[in-house]
Amino acid sequence: MDHISLQGKIMMKKILKVEGMTCQHCVDTVTEKVTMITGVTNVMVNLEEKKVSIEFEESKTQLEKISHQIIEAGFEVEVS
Numbered sequence: 001m002d003h004i005s006l007q008g009k010i011m012m013k014k015i016l017k018v019e020g021m022t023c024q025h026c027v028d029t030v031t032e033k034v035t036m037i038t039g040v041t042n043v044m045v046n047l048e049e050k051k052v053s054i055e056f057e058e059s060k061t062q063l064e065k066i067s068h069q070i071i072e073a074g075f076e077v078e079v080s
């Protein structure tokens with residue numbers, strides 16, 4: 001199940017495969033860009049596995065929007 005209920009809000013947890021992250025600076029960039037999106041509550045980047053796990057409020061944002069931000073930052077996103 002991808003849904004988590006937090007304080008009465010329906011949260012989604014998704015993992016995106018992100019290509020192009022090579023160092024801690026990239027990790028910081030991705031984390032910062034995704035954190036800025038309204039509705040995103042948690043971002044965790046795993047550089048080695050090239051995975052970005054994101055928790056967000058479904059009523060406030062969509063995965064497409066999050067992917068778009070990562071692409072805008074110069075990385076490639078693969079939805080698993």
Ligand SMILES: [Cu+2]
Nearest residue numbers: 022023025026
């Ligand atoms: Cu880098």
